[in-house]
Amino acid sequence: MTVRASDPTGLHRVLDDRVVLPQAAERLDTRKQLWPDEVRIRVERLNLDAASFRQLERKHRTDDGHDGEAVRREVLDIVSTRGKMQNPETGSGGMLVGTVEEVGPDSPLGLKVGDHVATLVSLTLTPLVIEDGLERWDGRSEQVPADGYAVLFGRSIAAVIPDDLDPALSLAVMDVCGAPALTRRVVAEYVQPVVAVIGGAGKSGSLSLAAARDAGAQRTVGIVPTEEERKLLEDSGVADQVVVADARDPIALRDAVAATGDLADVTVVCVDVPGCEGGAILATADSGTVIFFSMATSFSAAALGAEGLAADVRMLVGNGYAPGHAAYALELLRADAGVRGLFERRL
Structure with a gap:
């Protein structure tokens, strides 16, 4: 596979045949190796977009409520298929919280290894790999405990999570900031x-x-x-x-x-x-x-x-x-x- 030169928009991670930005792409390259201006995040929690989660909840509704296990499986399938979390029905994704794992030498984001951050760009354009099968999530809430990694581009946005607030609370706020x-x-x-x-x-x-x-x-x-x-x-x-x-x-x-x-x-x-x-x-x-x-x-x-x-x-x-x-x-x-x-x- 030809490796594209890095682009701050993340264009180099798009695997589609046509030239589109990551948000419009069908699939993203989720390789762990960073381009020089990228940052890799060790994921701790996803916050699914409300419209996306409600659609999944309705789709997998049963006589006893909604089937959380089916929701969990579908989220895993979306991420593994597309290399990002982008609900094909709503087109939306959400955001995540994690810890900076590696910073490329040319990254302009001002982050350093060990920073606890919330990404302020959508999961619909963020390369994402889930490594724990979402085993700690019951599929019944927008906030998803997870282990894996995500990649930020040169034009991505992230904020260091303040020490005075619970990370889950910070994530909920930053999701709609x-x-x-x-x-x-x-x-x-x-x-x-x-x-x-x-x-x-x-x-x-x-x-x-x-x-x-x-x-x-x-x-x-x-x-x-x-x-x-x-x-x-x-x-x-x-x-x-x-x-x-x-x-x-x-x-x-x-x-x-x-x-x-x-x-x-x-x-x-x-x-x-x-x-x-x-x-x-x-x-x-x-x-x-x-x-x-x-x-x-x-x-x-x-x-x-x-x-x-x-x-x-x-x-x-x-x-x-x-x-x-x-x-x-x-x-x-x-x-x-x-x-x-x-x-x-x-x-």
């Missing part, structure tokens, strides 16, 4: 806006609510699907108002937000179910912004839906990265006991 960073940036463009977060009791949702408040929102509205989540979010104090609505019902969602006092200037979508595009658009005032942070979003449905509704809204795709996003998310967690409580409950 792009959401609060972009939410803060967008909210700061408005003067005291109303901000609605769909999925406000979840990980990215609760952090986005905290970021909106931090950025000067006049009022924050958390939208949740059940009375149980309404109570959780109200008790946390993270949102100024909490409403129950099915985000897949556009009229119900619009009316629920409007009933809080007005439509939202900024709407943030943080749910892992399809069909929420129309409701998010209708819940947003003219000249407002909708931020989609869900891998279940159909961007064609969002674009065509806004056109069909004659909705003058800006729509943004949350790409999971902004400068300083990990540090900011951890800062919000430390500063807001309500956010931290919601995260710890999930763990």
Whole structure:
């Protein structure tokens, strides 16, 4: 096999016949030997993307619940077949925690051997090998104890895990740290806006609510699907108002937000179910912004839906990265006991 010259995007690890970036590749080269600008991580834990895990959970549902063993086998099959964790149905993956095992001499990431890190790039583009058969995972949670190795490229991102937080908690926060960073940036463009977060009791949702408040929102509205989540979010104090609505019902969602006092200037979508595009658009005032942070979003449905509704809204795709996003998310967690409580409950 011809060994390609190193490329900071990881192109040299792509095994497809056509030239594509690692995220779009069918298979990645998982050899242990590093190119000069790479870093190898000894994997301790994977955090599967919520949309991916829910799809696997639904696929392997039985009369007694879902078949965790079948989920475990499918994750192993995906990783061994593709050389990365990329759910073929959702296209999403997740991230991981581990310890730096080797650093190439030309790596620009600033990491050193022994650093305990969380990768801030998706598992969909990260060469990954699982060596323990995921024997410590029951297939019933997004967090996956694992032993193996992963490779980071010259343009990858990783953050050293802080000593004051449990690694599992840090991983859960860093998995969604792009959401609060972009939410803060967008909210700061408005003067005291109303901000609605769909999925406000979840990980990215609760952090986005905290970021909106931090950025000067006049009022924050958390939208949740059940009375149980309404109570959780109200008790946390993270949102100024909490409403129950099915985000897949556009009229119900619009009316629920409007009933809080007005439509939202900024709407943030943080749910892992399809069909929420129309409701998010209708819940947003003219000249407002909708931020989609869900891998279940159909961007064609969002674009065509806004056109069909004659909705003058800006729509943004949350790409999971902004400068300083990990540090900011951890800062919000430390500063807001309500956010931290919601995260710890999930763990």
